[in-house]
Amino acid sequence: MVADQGSSLPSSPKSASSKELTRRILSAVVMIALALVMAYWGGWPFALFWLAAGIAIMVEWTDMTGIEPRRLVQAILGSGLAILTLLFLADASFGLGAAAGLAFLAAGVLATKGASNKKWATSSFLYASLIVLVPPIVRDHLELGILGLLWMFAVVWATDIAAYFTGRTFGGPKLCPSISPKKTWSGFIGGVVAGALGGVLVAWAGEKYGLSLPFGLLGTAIISVIASVASQIGDLGESALKRHCNVKDSSHLIPGHGGVMDRLDGFWAVCLIVAAVLLTIHFTA
Structure with missing residues (x-):
């Protein structure tokens, strides 16, 4: 009876934490492998991969915020994201893509009830549009290509992993306790250092195989620091949204991680920086 009673006791917090970390690591390995395979493949499979991610994010966002009529609005906005992908694959002009996106956005907004x-x-x-469009655009870009995409991955992944483990190891003052109580300054600094190193290592390795980024190694180090900081701000921004909506995760799609939005919040912020640079070049070249 003693043995039976002992076996029925709930697992210790340490054991539960260990299982959660294992799930988190396994899910991360699968997601990283899938992202790298799709990046190598490129073309329409890669574009559809990011379309699926963008639609998932849009659905999570609208579910969290409780817009109505939810499924109708999601169908309109999801169709708009799909059209943007099709126009990209058809090599349509920037103006046509922008017009189509604005048209579907207007339709979705008109169908939504309530000003807020x-x-x-x-x-x-x-x-969601940034997630749908920026990775395929970078992958096909003549000066960025797959190396530019790998740079984005490396900065975000290194930042995320290092921030998580240095924060847990060293603890210390909280970064922004009103938004995310677990994040620390030690994690933030560790993430920035790792993100910069990750970005530079990708650029250095690319040069060994005849590929190069248009910034040089020093420029890559500087922009990697900026991207790492942006990645962590993106993470905090999504935490603020979840706190506003009173939810822990954007969804429960990914074991140990929550939703797609939970995994791509930092990557989205880097996409925003890349999009701003590409648009500036587009309109000033």
């Missing part, structure tokens, strides 16, 4: 909900619908589409 219209803002959430707008932000969900704009947020």
